[in-house]
Amino acid sequence: MARLDNLAKMAPRATGQQVYEDLHGQIVRGELTPGQALSETKVAEHYGLSRTPVREVFWRLGEDGFIRVIPQVGTFVAPINIPAVYDSQFVRETLECRAVADAARAATDPAIGVLRTLLADQTAAMKSRNFATFFALDEAMHRTLMTIAGRPFVWQVITGAKAQLDRVRFLSLGDEEWPSMIMDQHRGIVDCVAAHDPAGAVRIMTAHLRTAFAAIGRIATAHEDFFEGSGTHSDEPE
């Protein structure tokens, strides 16, 4: 019976997972800026771990393109690579548009109910200007559409591909009249899926995905030092 006391550390790799999500979130949200130095030792101390699990986290972040590990020199938050962002857009648009057409054909009533619930939650999050929550709900809706299309595994491909894209998208949140436009598009997509209208769903999805993308030029200008090839290598510790 003495098996309940070690619930805290039941999952061996859970600690590293926590660190990964923390750093991942901080980079996507722009709290850690490109060029900023990250030290395995510092991070390990901060979380009360040793370097070993932190190194695995760093390796994953490096594969995702979020950080760059330079042997014997240091680890730095990676800048946003514009060509890579373009290709990510290509991947996402191509896969999601085909999938949303399938989703429109396959959608069942319960599935449509889930989508409408997500829409309501998004509206609430947007009203309270809780962008982080909205960000998560937006992602949940796109993933749900992928599941409805019968392609659950494809979402993790998109997750990997849109890594850099997310950073741009987050920079664009909080700007202008966007929120209402995004919500209108979400509603339109769900309506088309509910009406089993693949063509309509694809049309709006394409416009939707390109909305965020269209702003990339403006964003790159506004946040110049977040992007590749724009100098400032802020090495200094705070």
Place this chain on the structure above:
Amino acid sequence: MARLDNLAKMAPRATGQQVYEDLHGQIVRGELTPGQALSETKVAEHYGLSRTPVREVFWRLGEDGFIRVIPQVGTFVAPINIPAVYDSQFVRETLECRAVADAARAATDPAIGVLRTLLADQTAAMKSRNFATFFALDEAMHRTLMTIAGRPFVWQVITGAKAQLDRVRFLSLGDEEWPSMIMDQHRGIVDCVAAHDPAGAVRIMTAHLRTAFAAIGRIATAHEDFFEGSGTHSDEPE
């Protein structure tokens, strides 16, 4: 001037990279079979390394879906997950077909020359039944098409997505009259690209990618113990 003597270990992580490619290749080629146990210690000893770099390799292979690490139990070569293979096919077909259309529009004479060279090399490899070489050349051609389409970063997305697909494809090589069919399709694609015929290129590419995929049912039957949910968990060491 005494800087040439340490060429062997110039790149710190090169050793791990070597181990990764070795194991990756062995799994894709089916030399390591699903369920087979892999030990960090054994692998480390075999390559003359410590467990630390091997653990990072295992982590990567785990993320790729090639192996499964079970804490405190062991590490095993993962079975081929059929639904994941279907989704990989979806990803690859969707992305490559759109890209090959762009490639057909954008192809320059030098690019077409590269493709024709690859075709010739493939023919030679196929004639000598050097399947591993053919496998690499096949991959090189698809990647080249992606580059011609102006989407170099997309290839690494496909690389990740088609991980499981490759294992199936390798199992199918060596069977039947396939080789000639594949070569005919490759020639057809290159001809369409050279003729700037996007529609034709997409048509043949679709057929091409589905050719290998169509055999999955037969392959799953012929190599039953390579796939998920088919019993045999061969733990025993040789």
Place this chain on the structure above:
DNA sequence: CTGAAGCAGCTTGTATCCAAGGATACAAGA
């Protein structure tokens, strides 16, 4: 005053040690 050499402090890479948990073989008892 300028420049180069050397040293100190940092980084990541690797090796090794200990901890915790699961699988299995074996022995003892019913």
Place this chain on the structure above:
DNA sequence: TCTTGTATCCTTGGATACAAGCTGCTTCAG
């Protein structure tokens, strides 16, 4: 003979110690 408890060996997870290398500052020589 079957069941059960135990001991041992195996695995991976994590922590720590050591090695190698780059950066930048200091210092000394010209």
